[in-house]
Amino acid sequence: MMVFVGAAKKVTAAIFGVYLRLRKLMYKFPMRTLYHNWLSPHSRKVRIVLGEKKLDFELEVEKTWERREKFLRLNPAGEIPVLVETGGAAISGAQVICEYLDEIAVDPPLLGSGPMERAEVRRLCQWFDQKFDREVTNNLVGEKVLKRFWGKGSPDSNLVRAGKANIKMHLDYIGYLVERRTWLAGDQFTLADIAAGAQLSCVDYLGDVPWADYPVAKDWYARIKSRPSFRPLLGDLLAGVKPPAHYTDLDF
Ligand SMILES: N[C@@H](CCC(=O)N[C@@H](CS)C(=O)NCC(=O)O)C(=O)O
Numbered sequence: 001m002m003v004f005v006g007a008a009k010k011v012t013a014a015i016f017g018v019y020l021r022l023r024k025l026m027y028k029f030p031m032r033t034l035y036h037n038w039l040s041p042h043s044r045k046v047r048i049v050l051g052e053k054k055l056d057f058e059l060e061v062e063k064t065w066e067r068r069e070k071f072l073r074l075n076p077a078g079e080i081p082v083l084v085e086t087g088g089a090a091i092s093g094a095q096v097i098c099e100y101l102d103e104i105a106v107d108p109p110l111l112g113s114g115p116m117e118r119a120e121v122r123r124l125c126q127w128f129d130q131k132f133d134r135e136v137t138n139n140l141v142g143e144k145v146l147k148r149f150w151g152k153g154s155p156d157s158n159l160v161r162a163g164k165a166n167i168k169m170h171l172d173y174i175g176y177l178v179e180r181r182t183w184l185a186g187d188q189f190t191l192a193d194i195a196a197g198a199q200l201s202c203v204d205y206l207g208d209v210p211w212a213d214y215p216v217a218k219d220w221y222a223r224i225k226s227r228p229s230f231r232p233l234l235g236d237l238l239a240g241v242k243p244p245a246h247y248t249d250l251d252f
Contacts, residue, residue, distance in 0.1 A: 051229030113136035139163025175216035
Protein backbone atom coordinates (compact mmCIF):
# COMPACT_ATOMS: atom_id res chain seq x y z
CA MET A 1 0.00 0.00 0.00
CA MET A 2 2.82 2.41 0.98
CA VAL A 3 4.60 1.62 -2.31
CA PHE A 4 1.42 2.34 -4.26
CA VAL A 5 0.87 5.75 -2.55
CA GLY A 6 4.50 6.69 -3.17
CA ALA A 7 4.22 5.83 -6.89
CA ALA A 8 0.93 7.75 -7.24
CA LYS A 9 2.54 10.81 -5.66
CA LYS A 10 5.47 10.59 -8.08
CA VAL A 11 3.12 10.33 -11.10
CA THR A 12 1.08 13.33 -9.87
CA ALA A 13 4.27 15.36 -9.36
CA ALA A 14 5.49 14.42 -12.86
CA ILE A 15 2.16 15.41 -14.48
CA PHE A 16 2.16 18.69 -12.55
CA GLY A 17 5.75 19.33 -13.68
CA VAL A 18 4.82 18.78 -17.33
CA TYR A 19 1.78 21.08 -16.90
CA LEU A 20 3.97 23.84 -15.42
CA ARG A 21 6.51 23.55 -18.24
CA LEU A 22 3.74 23.63 -20.88
CA ARG A 23 2.18 26.67 -19.22
CA LYS A 24 5.53 28.44 -19.23
CA LEU A 25 5.96 27.64 -22.92
CA MET A 26 2.41 28.81 -23.73
CA TYR A 27 3.10 32.06 -21.90
CA LYS A 28 6.35 32.55 -23.78
CA PHE A 29 4.90 31.52 -27.15
CA PRO A 30 1.15 32.25 -27.09
CA MET A 31 -0.87 30.90 -29.98
CA ARG A 32 -1.21 32.85 -33.23
CA THR A 33 -4.07 35.26 -32.48
CA LEU A 34 -6.32 37.28 -34.77
CA TYR A 35 -7.90 40.41 -33.29
CA HIS A 36 -11.19 40.83 -35.10
CA ASN A 37 -14.82 41.80 -34.73
CA TRP A 38 -18.08 40.10 -35.75
CA LEU A 39 -19.10 41.98 -38.89
CA SER A 40 -15.66 43.21 -39.93
CA PRO A 41 -15.14 42.24 -43.60
CA HIS A 42 -11.38 42.81 -43.42
CA SER A 43 -11.11 40.44 -40.45
CA ARG A 44 -13.29 37.90 -42.25
CA LYS A 45 -10.93 38.02 -45.22
CA VAL A 46 -8.00 37.02 -42.97
CA ARG A 47 -10.05 34.31 -41.22
CA ILE A 48 -10.89 32.72 -44.58
CA VAL A 49 -7.22 32.76 -45.62
CA LEU A 50 -6.18 31.15 -42.31
CA GLY A 51 -8.86 28.51 -42.94
CA GLU A 52 -7.78 27.90 -46.57
CA LYS A 53 -4.17 27.46 -45.42
CA LYS A 54 -5.29 25.25 -42.50
CA LEU A 55 -3.31 27.33 -40.01
CA ASP A 56 -4.21 27.13 -36.31
CA PHE A 57 -5.21 30.39 -34.65
CA GLU A 58 -7.25 31.88 -31.86
CA LEU A 59 -9.77 34.67 -32.20
CA GLU A 60 -9.87 37.68 -29.90
CA VAL A 61 -12.76 40.13 -30.22
CA GLU A 62 -11.51 43.72 -30.27
CA LYS A 63 -14.04 46.49 -29.67
CA THR A 64 -12.12 49.18 -31.53
CA TRP A 65 -14.47 51.89 -30.25
CA GLU A 66 -13.07 51.34 -26.74
CA ARG A 67 -9.63 52.50 -27.97
CA ARG A 68 -7.88 50.01 -25.63
CA GLU A 69 -4.31 51.09 -24.93
CA LYS A 70 -2.91 47.57 -25.13
CA PHE A 71 -4.48 47.14 -28.57
CA LEU A 72 -3.23 50.54 -29.77
CA ARG A 73 0.27 49.35 -28.93
CA LEU A 74 -0.28 46.47 -31.39
CA ASN A 75 -1.73 48.73 -34.10
CA PRO A 76 -1.52 52.50 -33.51
CA ALA A 77 -4.11 52.95 -36.29
CA GLY A 78 -6.61 51.32 -33.90
CA GLU A 79 -8.02 49.13 -36.67
CA ILE A 80 -8.70 45.45 -36.96
CA PRO A 81 -7.61 42.96 -38.22
CA VAL A 82 -4.33 42.50 -36.38
CA LEU A 83 -2.53 39.17 -36.42
CA VAL A 84 -0.18 38.47 -33.52
CA GLU A 85 2.24 35.71 -34.38
CA THR A 86 3.45 32.96 -32.01
CA GLY A 87 6.62 34.92 -31.20
CA GLY A 88 4.59 38.05 -30.36
CA ALA A 89 5.13 40.08 -33.56
CA ALA A 90 2.01 41.98 -34.67
CA ILE A 91 0.99 42.46 -38.31
CA SER A 92 -1.85 44.79 -39.27
CA GLY A 93 -3.78 45.52 -42.47
CA ALA A 94 -5.86 42.78 -44.07
CA GLN A 95 -4.01 42.67 -47.39
CA VAL A 96 -0.61 42.78 -45.67
CA ILE A 97 -1.58 39.92 -43.34
CA CYS A 98 -2.99 37.83 -46.20
CA GLU A 99 0.11 38.28 -48.36
CA TYR A 100 2.29 37.39 -45.35
CA LEU A 101 0.23 34.21 -44.78
CA ASP A 102 0.53 33.36 -48.47
CA GLU A 103 4.32 33.53 -48.10
CA ILE A 104 4.63 31.43 -44.95
CA ALA A 105 2.09 28.79 -46.04
CA VAL A 106 2.30 28.40 -49.80
CA ASP A 107 -0.46 25.83 -50.15
CA PRO A 108 -2.95 26.62 -51.65
CA PRO A 109 -1.49 29.68 -53.44
CA LEU A 110 -3.98 32.52 -53.25
CA LEU A 111 -2.26 35.37 -55.09
CA GLY A 112 -1.99 33.96 -58.61
CA SER A 113 1.02 32.46 -60.33
CA GLY A 114 2.56 35.22 -62.49
CA PRO A 115 3.14 38.97 -62.16
CA MET A 116 0.14 39.83 -64.35
CA GLU A 117 -2.19 37.47 -62.49
CA ARG A 118 -1.01 38.83 -59.14
CA ALA A 119 -1.62 42.38 -60.37
CA GLU A 120 -5.21 41.44 -61.25
CA VAL A 121 -5.77 39.72 -57.88
CA ARG A 122 -4.43 42.79 -56.05
CA ARG A 123 -6.53 45.17 -58.17
CA LEU A 124 -9.70 43.28 -57.28
CA CYS A 125 -8.69 43.06 -53.60
CA GLN A 126 -8.42 46.84 -53.58
CA TRP A 127 -11.77 47.09 -55.36
CA PHE A 128 -13.58 45.12 -52.67
CA ASP A 129 -11.50 46.12 -49.60
CA GLN A 130 -11.83 49.82 -50.41
CA LYS A 131 -14.43 50.67 -53.06
CA PHE A 132 -17.10 48.12 -52.06
CA ASP A 133 -16.37 48.79 -48.39
CA ARG A 134 -16.82 52.55 -48.82
CA GLU A 135 -19.80 52.46 -51.21
CA VAL A 136 -21.75 49.53 -49.75
CA THR A 137 -20.61 48.00 -46.45
CA ASN A 138 -20.01 51.27 -44.61
CA ASN A 139 -23.43 52.55 -45.70
CA LEU A 140 -25.26 49.39 -44.63
CA VAL A 141 -23.34 47.55 -41.87
CA GLY A 142 -21.70 50.79 -40.71
CA GLU A 143 -24.98 52.67 -40.45
CA LYS A 144 -27.26 49.88 -39.23
CA VAL A 145 -24.92 48.15 -36.77
CA LEU A 146 -21.57 49.81 -36.07
CA LYS A 147 -22.90 53.32 -35.56
CA ARG A 148 -24.69 52.07 -32.43
CA PHE A 149 -21.44 50.74 -30.95
CA TRP A 150 -19.71 54.02 -31.64
CA GLY A 151 -22.55 55.86 -29.86
CA LYS A 152 -23.24 57.90 -33.01
CA GLY A 153 -27.03 57.61 -33.04
CA SER A 154 -29.45 55.98 -35.48
CA PRO A 155 -28.83 55.04 -39.14
CA ASP A 156 -28.90 57.82 -41.74
CA SER A 157 -31.60 56.67 -44.17
CA ASN A 158 -29.94 58.51 -47.10
CA LEU A 159 -26.74 56.53 -46.57
CA VAL A 160 -28.65 53.25 -46.23
CA ARG A 161 -30.44 54.04 -49.50
CA ALA A 162 -27.12 54.83 -51.16
CA GLY A 163 -25.66 51.50 -49.98
CA LYS A 164 -28.64 49.59 -51.38
CA ALA A 165 -28.33 51.40 -54.73
CA ASN A 166 -24.54 51.00 -54.94
CA ILE A 167 -24.51 47.24 -54.34
CA LYS A 168 -26.28 46.70 -57.69
CA MET A 169 -23.29 47.87 -59.73
CA HIS A 170 -20.97 45.62 -57.71
CA LEU A 171 -23.19 42.55 -58.21
CA ASP A 172 -23.32 43.36 -61.93
CA TYR A 173 -19.52 43.58 -62.01
CA ILE A 174 -19.13 40.23 -60.21
CA GLY A 175 -21.51 38.69 -62.77
CA TYR A 176 -19.57 40.28 -65.65
CA LEU A 177 -16.27 38.85 -64.38
CA VAL A 178 -17.58 35.39 -63.54
CA GLU A 179 -19.25 35.02 -66.98
CA ARG A 180 -15.82 35.48 -68.55
CA ARG A 181 -13.70 33.64 -65.95
CA THR A 182 -14.26 30.75 -63.54
CA TRP A 183 -13.45 32.92 -60.54
CA LEU A 184 -13.15 36.70 -60.17
CA ALA A 185 -9.49 37.08 -61.15
CA GLY A 186 -9.16 34.10 -63.51
CA ASP A 187 -9.43 30.33 -63.50
CA GLN A 188 -8.22 29.89 -59.94
CA PHE A 189 -9.92 30.70 -56.64
CA THR A 190 -7.86 33.58 -55.20
CA LEU A 191 -7.70 36.27 -52.56
CA ALA A 192 -9.92 38.41 -54.84
CA ASP A 193 -12.82 35.97 -54.32
CA ILE A 194 -12.09 35.94 -50.59
CA ALA A 195 -12.08 39.75 -50.33
CA ALA A 196 -15.38 40.01 -52.24
CA GLY A 197 -17.00 37.11 -50.35
CA ALA A 198 -15.96 38.58 -46.99
CA GLN A 199 -17.58 41.94 -47.81
CA LEU A 200 -20.76 40.38 -49.19
CA SER A 201 -21.14 38.05 -46.20
CA CYS A 202 -21.35 41.04 -43.84
CA VAL A 203 -24.02 42.75 -45.95
CA ASP A 204 -25.86 39.43 -46.40
CA TYR A 205 -26.06 39.09 -42.60
CA LEU A 206 -28.43 42.07 -42.73
CA GLY A 207 -30.40 40.60 -45.66
CA ASP A 208 -29.37 43.51 -47.89
CA VAL A 209 -28.07 41.59 -50.93
CA PRO A 210 -30.71 41.36 -53.71
CA TRP A 211 -29.51 37.89 -54.80
CA ALA A 212 -32.66 37.06 -56.81
CA ASP A 213 -31.86 39.83 -59.33
CA TYR A 214 -28.24 38.68 -59.82
CA PRO A 215 -28.24 34.91 -60.49
CA VAL A 216 -24.63 34.77 -61.79
CA ALA A 217 -23.24 36.54 -58.72
CA LYS A 218 -25.47 34.36 -56.55
CA ASP A 219 -24.08 31.18 -58.12
CA TRP A 220 -20.50 32.40 -57.55
CA TYR A 221 -21.32 33.26 -53.90
CA ALA A 222 -22.89 29.80 -53.37
CA ARG A 223 -19.55 28.28 -54.46
CA ILE A 224 -17.64 30.48 -51.98
CA LYS A 225 -20.13 29.80 -49.19
CA SER A 226 -19.73 26.05 -49.45
CA ARG A 227 -15.96 26.15 -48.83
CA PRO A 228 -15.01 24.79 -45.39
CA SER A 229 -12.90 27.93 -44.76
CA PHE A 230 -16.05 30.07 -45.02
CA ARG A 231 -18.36 28.14 -42.73
CA PRO A 232 -17.04 29.30 -39.32
CA LEU A 233 -17.91 32.91 -40.26
CA LEU A 234 -21.52 31.99 -40.86
CA GLY A 235 -21.76 30.78 -37.26
CA ASP A 236 -20.98 34.23 -35.80
CA LEU A 237 -24.06 35.75 -34.24
CA LEU A 238 -24.44 39.37 -33.29
CA ALA A 239 -26.47 39.96 -30.12
CA GLY A 240 -29.87 41.42 -30.98
CA VAL A 241 -29.42 41.13 -34.78
CA LYS A 242 -30.61 37.87 -36.34
CA PRO A 243 -29.47 37.04 -39.91
CA PRO A 244 -32.07 35.96 -42.51
CA ALA A 245 -32.69 32.21 -42.94
CA HIS A 246 -30.77 32.03 -46.25
CA TYR A 247 -27.59 33.45 -44.62
CA THR A 248 -26.28 30.05 -43.47
CA ASP A 249 -28.10 28.02 -46.12
CA LEU A 250 -25.58 26.60 -48.61
CA ASP A 251 -28.34 26.06 -51.24
CA PHE A 252 -29.94 29.47 -50.88
N1 LIG B 1 -6.62 49.49 -43.80
C1 LIG B 1 -7.25 48.53 -42.94
C2 LIG B 1 -8.70 48.87 -42.79
C3 LIG B 1 -9.43 47.89 -41.96
C4 LIG B 1 -10.72 48.46 -41.44
O1 LIG B 1 -11.38 49.29 -42.12
N2 LIG B 1 -11.08 48.01 -40.25
C5 LIG B 1 -12.30 48.44 -39.63
C6 LIG B 1 -13.19 47.25 -39.36
S1 LIG B 1 -13.55 46.34 -40.85
C7 LIG B 1 -11.95 49.07 -38.29
O2 LIG B 1 -11.08 48.58 -37.59
N3 LIG B 1 -12.65 50.12 -37.93
C8 LIG B 1 -12.52 50.69 -36.63
C9 LIG B 1 -11.87 52.02 -36.63
O3 LIG B 1 -11.60 52.56 -37.70
O4 LIG B 1 -11.64 52.51 -35.55
C10 LIG B 1 -7.09 47.13 -43.54
O5 LIG B 1 -6.98 47.02 -44.75
O6 LIG B 1 -7.08 46.15 -42.79
